[in-house]
Amino acid sequence: GMGGFGKTTLVKKAYDDAQIIRHFQHRVRVTVSETFKIDEFDKDAIEQLVKQTNQQLPRDFETMGPTPLKDFVISILSKQRYIIVLDDVWIFDVWYTIKYAFPRQKFGSRIVITTRNSEIGRDGSHETQGDDELKLLSEKDSWELFCKKTFLSDSCPPHLVNCEDIVYNCGGLPLA
Numbered sequence: 001g002m003g004g005f006g007k008t009t010l011v012k013k014a015y016d017d018a019q020i021i022r023h024f025q026h027r028v029r030v031t032v033s034e035t036f037k038i039d040e041f042d043k044d045a046i047e048q049l050v051k052q053t054n055q056q057l058p059r060d061f062e063t064m065g066p067t068p069l070k071d072f073v074i075s076i077l078s079k080q081r082y083i084i085v086l087d088d089v090w091i092f093d094v095w096y097t098i099k100y101a102f103p104r105q106k107f108g109s110r111i112v113i114t115t116r117n118s119e120i121g122r123d124g125s126h127e128t129q130g131d132d133e134l135k136l137l138s139e140k141d142s143w144e145l146f147c148k149k150t151f152l153s154d155s156c157p158p159h160l161v162n163c164e165d166i167v168y169n170c171g172g173l174p175l176a
Helices: 007-015 018-023 038-053 066-077 092-101 118-127 139-151 163-170
Strands: 026-031 082-089 110-115
Touching: 007 026, 007 082, 007 110, 026 038, 038 066, 038 092, 066 092, 082 092, 092 110, 092 118, 110 118, 139 163
Parallel strands: 026 082, 082 110
Antiparallel strands: none
16 A cells, blocks of 8 residues: 555554464564665564574674575574564565565464555465555545544534545545
8 A cells, every 4th residue: 555554553553462472483573665685684683583582693693695694584483483574665576585584384474564566465465365455544434533533532623623624635544
C-alpha cells in the first residue's frame, strides 16, 4: 500500500505483541528503506539476534562481507522459530537479495514485509501465506477513526466547524 496507510504502525503493533514475543524464539525488525545495503541489513539483524541469544559478535564483525554475515544469521536461526519484519522494502532486487539470508525450514517461522511495491508482495506470497494489499478507508470509516483519535468520541464537538474537510483531505489514508 501507499505511504500513510499505516503499514509500519500495524506491523510494529503485531511485532511487539506479547503472544508474538512468546511464540517466536527470535525476532528481528529492520527498516530497509530506499538506500538499502545488504551488509548494513545483515549487521543490523545480527546485532538484534546476538542481543537476544547473549552471544558475542564475531571478532571480524565490522569487516565481514555479505556471505559470512548471511551464514552467521543462518547459524543462529537454524532449527529455531523466528519472525523477521522487513519494513519499507522499496525495490524487488532488495527482496530477492534478502530472502536467501534466512534458513528455509518448517518450524513456523515467518517473514513479514511492508512495501509499496505490489511486485514484491506477489513474489513473497508464492512461497508463503499470501499478501494483503491495503485499501483506502471509506468516508464513514475515515470519519469514525478521525473522531475516535482526535476527540476520543464518536462525533466532532459542535463548536468546531469543517472537520469533514480535514477527513476529506486525508483521502482515506489513516495517517495522512
